[in-house]
Amino acid sequence: MLTLFVWLRLAADVFLWRNKKISAAFVLGATAVWILFELLEYHLLTLVCHILILVLAILFLWANASTFINKSPPRIPEVQLAEEPFLQIAAVLRFEINRALSVLREIASGKDLKKFLAVIAGLWFFSILGSCCNFLTLFYITFILLHTVPVLYEKYEDKVDALAEKGMIEFKKQYKVFDEKVLSKVPRGPLKTKKQV
Template sequence: MADQHKDDSLMEKVSEKINSHDSSSSSSSSDSEDEKKKPSLKAKVNRFFGKEKSVHELLGGGKLADVFLWKDKKVSAGVLSVATAIWVLFVVLEYHLLAFVCHGLMLGLVIVFLWSTASTFIKKSPPQIPQVIIPEEPVRKFASCLRVEINRGFAVLRDIASGKDLKKFLAAIAGLWAVSFVGSCFDFLTLLYTTTVLLFTVPIFYEKYQDKVDFYAEKAMVELKKQYAVFDAKVLSKIPRGPLKDKKSD
């Protein structure tokens, strides 16, 4: 009886080991399958600004994009500090621009005049005042780029107003209304400073957490498309339109 009991216990241990090995192998295989599925799920997430474009390219590339993405921390911190100082000076302290320019010129003239006068008493040649000349080529490039962007904006507005795309028209109206609402709540300098702070924070945040942002943005876009489909079915489809097809066929 004792030998039979030992054999039974031995068989039970062997069966337990086999079951545990099978469960571990099945769990490892399921883990490997999950790992295989992860990249495929990640590949299904659509980029919010396009798959092939990086954040640096979306910002136009060059030195300006480097500043917004904090590639050179000293330059980025300096630009943001100057913008903050200007906002505090003119908005928080309510200092006027014309008074600031005049006071700055007065201070500069007084310092240079006293320096030049003192140099005659100590028998030293007065310091040479640098000649400030605005170069012509950068001004022309800036004016040319500004002209191109303004013309592009007018072309977009003309295309929207032509009535070809109702979705673009509604998006433009909603965007302009949102900008006008924000502009009525803040003054221009505060709005400009807020835009500057967003340019220094949102791109670097998006570059760091791009996958998560794209995932939730895709969900939001799907929900917006559903709501637009409901709005189109209940409202837009019931708006009467002229017989454009009959006119074209005639």
């Protein structure tokens, strides 16, 4: 059985184009799926049913025709999914969901205004993005970005880091001005002191 670390290593190899054929196959497959569902307006359930109809019809005809032409019938293997990978994925998802809920609880408690404003701005940005395109297109754009940005960063790491450092310095300057002109003028209630026992 492959552990989660091995799966993550394989995913990193695909994203960083270590094996160009596999990475290209993923990108071409995602592009074909996006074209099929988004541009041609085909539906997932219809596609799955059509594929199953085709496979079952071929296997059924092959099994019945094999008796007439004195050939062996197709050997259909018994397929069973292992339980361990699904449990590992479920455990990782549960941990990440609990962590996200903890962060949301911390933000909603009203202790950190900066984090609250950052989350509100992020959610607002995603709501605008969601109104511009549907989920499948957004998923496809994210998929393509995951397959291009890491490899481009790895190739041009020095230039990107220098630009990011300049951008961070400029962002800190602008935030300081915003803090002085806007955030410092927001009225805040008195902080409650904790009772010591």
